Amino acid sequence: MRGTDHKGYGVIRNFLVWLQTEFGKGGGEVAQSWSEALLGSPNFWGLLEGTHLLSLMLFAGTIFVVDLRLLGVAFRRTPVSALSERVLPLTVFGFAMVVVTGLALFFAKPLVYYHNIWFRAKLIFLFLALVNIVVFHYRVQRNIAQWDTLAKPPASARASAAISLTAWLCVITLGRFIAYDWYECGKAIPHWINVAEDCAASEFGATDLKEVVE
Amino acid sequence: MTPADLFPTLAPWVHNLQNVWPAYVIKPQFATWEVLHILSLVVLGGASILLNLRLIGVGVTNEPASEVHRNLRLWLHVGIIGVVLSGLLIGMANAERLYNSAAFTVKIIALVAGVILTYGASAPIARADGQVSASAKVWWLIGLAVFLFGIGMLVTSKLINPGVFHVLTAAALIVLFATHGRMRWIYLAGLLVLIAAQWLGTHVVVKQTDFERLDPTNKAFAWVFAAWILGFAGWGLFGARPGAANRPLVQAVGYVTILVWVLAAAAGRWIAFA
Numbered sequence: 153m154r155g156t157d158h159k160g161y162g163v164i165r166n167f168l169v170w171l172q173t174e175f176g177k178g179g180g181e182v183a184q185s186w187s188e189a190l191l192g193s194p195n196f197w198g199l200l201e202g203t204h205l206l207s208l209m210l211f212a213g214t215i216f217v218v219d220l221r222l223l224g225v226a227f228r229r230t231p232v233s234a235l236s237e238r239v240l241p242l243t244v245f246g247f248a249m250v251v252v253t254g255l256a257l258f259f260a261k262p263l264v265y266y267h268n269i270w271f272r273a274k275l276i277f278l279f280l281a282l283v284n285i286v287v288f289h290y291r292v293q294r295n296i297a298q299w300d301t302l303a304k305p306p307a308s309a310r311a312s313a314a315i316s317l318t319a320w321l322c323v324i325t326l327g328r329f330i331a332y333d334w335y336e337c338g339k340a341i342p343h344w345i346n347v348a349e350d351c352a353a354s355e356f357g358a359t360d361l362k363e364v365v366e
Numbered sequence: 367m368t369p370a371d372l373f374p375t376l377a378p379w380v381h382n383l384q385n386v387w388p389a390y391v392i393k394p395q396f397a398t399w400e401v402l403h404i405l406s407l408v409v410l411g412g413a414s415i416l417l418n419l420r421l422i423g424v425g426v427t428n429e430p431a432s433e434v435h436r437n438l439r440l441w442l443h444v445g446i447i448g449v450v451l452s453g454l455l456i457g458m459a460n461a462e463r464l465y466n467s468a469a470f471t472v473k474i475i476a477l478v479a480g481v482i483l484t485y486g487a488s489a490p491i492a493r494a495d496g497q498v499s500a501s502a503k504v505w506w507l508i509g510l511a512v513f514l515f516g517i518g519m520l521v522t523s524k525l526i527n528p529g530v531f532h533v534l535t536a537a538a539l540i541v542l543f544a545t546h547g548r549m550r551w552i553y554l555a556g557l558l559v560l561i562a563a564q565w566l567g568t569h570v571v572v573k574q575t576d577f578e579r580l581d582p583t584n585k586a587f588a589w590v591f592a593a594w595i596l597g598f599a600g601w602g603l604f605g606a607r608p609g610a611a612n613r614p615l616v617q618a619v620g621y622v623t624i625l626v627w628v629l630a631a632a633a634g635r636w637i638a639f640a
Contacts, residue, residue, distance in 0.1 A: 193574075195528040198528065198529075198635075198636065198639040199528060199529075199531055199532070201635060201639075202529065202532050202632050202635040202636065203532065203535065205404070205407075205631060205635050206411075206532060206535075206536065206628060206631055206632065208404075208408060208411075209407055209408055209410075209411025209412070209415070209627075209631060210411060210412075210415060212408045212411075212412070213408045213409065213410075213411035213412020213413070213415060214412050214415065214416065215412075216408065216409065216412050217412050217413070217416060217438070217441075220441075226437045226438070226440075226441070227429075227437045229433070230426075230428070230429055230433075230437075234428050235426065238425055238426045238427065238428060239416065239425070239426065242415070242416075242419075242425065242543075245539075321405070324401065324404060324405060324408065325401045328397060328400055328401045328404060329397055329401075331397075332397050
């Protein structure tokens with residue numbers, strides 16, 4: 153990439169350019185920013201990516217079990233509160249690890265992620281999943297005493313579990329797709345994807361597939 | 367050691383594998399099948415972690431181990447079958463790379479150990495509420511030997527050996543969950559000191575560009591981490607809580623059966639890096 157010769161398109165992108173190319177940079181011609189140093193580290197990058205996946209196994213794997221209980225599929229004889237009390241600390245710990253490693257991975261390539269349609273879609277589903285947790289905590293769970301021991305919880309709890317499962321499924325799927333360069337800025341891609349990825353602001357520019365075909 | 371080193375005569379067959387059905391069908395949708403592989407790992411991870419933590423004596427301890435197993439066994443099957451099937455399909459479409467990957471060798475060894483430990487030891491012990499049969503003991507010993515062989519293979523393979531820190535991290539966290547009271551804080555403080563010492567040792571004492579000294583320094587720290595974690599795990603198994611939830615052998619099965627799947631997943635990820 154051309155580094156700091158961008159023309160400046162928006163506060164977020166400018167901040168990310170600074171984060172990737174300037175933040176932590178020392179003196180000298182070969183000095184690297186912290187972001188570049190992290191990306192170029194021979195083993196730490198791999199360890200971060202691996203830890204992100206392993207944390208996902210803990211986080212998503214355990215939230216999945218709680219969701220199955222809410223759907224009335226697993227642990228039907230165990231009160232929902234009793235299972236949540238034992239499993240959710242593991243889930244929260246896993247989530248913290250996923251967030252920390254995810255932020256570090258983002259820090260290593262902020263501009264790549266910023267102009268990636270899968271990453272942007274992932275953030276939407278992540279937001280949806282987090283809103284669902286808040287709604288479950290403050291609304292659905294309010295009368296848990298009435299259905300705590302039921303093998304099949306009420307429709308509102310089951311709906312919340314279904315939304316949770318779907319949202320995390322999408323987050324994981326989209327997260328994996330980020331690694332693929334099918335819709336990278338600069339390639340001939342549909343106009344709406346160029347817009348969605350804000351390719352015009354990227355160092356590679358926007359190339360509309362329709363214009364190339366014509 | 368790569369599969370190519372172990373089975374050199376298979377090279378032509380492996381080379382042609384991507385042209386065989388269903389590999390050529392899978393290849394264009396490789397990413398989708400990869401997602402299935404990861405989702406299977408997630409299902410397996412959740413089920414295996416909760417079941418084996420129960421054997422260690424933490425997690426869902428308000429239910430007997432047999433009840434935890436009864437509720438999770440379907441998802442264990444789904445996870446393992448999903449991992450194997452999706453792995454076979456994406457493996458066929460990516461055969462040449464796997465054939466030359468030491469990480470793939472480690473992954474397959476871990477997979478074999480994982481299946482042996484899960485179905486031969488962990489599940490039967492959970493089903494019997496902590497009673498260990500003679501056959502479970504035999505499968506435990508076989509599975510443990512295969513697991514240690516996989517660890518040995520990972521540690522001695524160039525370029526992928528940093529992956530052992532995944533197993534160490536997972537082991538460190540399980541011991542953290544399983545340790546109680548003041549010992550937990552001592553254990554955690556020791557871990558933090560070691561992490562700080564490793565950072566200083568590999569950034570200040572030895573420079574990041576000095577690869578000749580960096581590699582042995584990291585290896586030495588891996589051994590110190592392993593000794594610290596194993597020491598506290600051993601204390602938890604044999605020295606602490608005389609009336610503890612489960613017998614040392616049952617807890618050891620729980621520890622190793624979680625770690626074997628961590629090894630399989632970590633090795634799988636390192637296929638992409640080296």
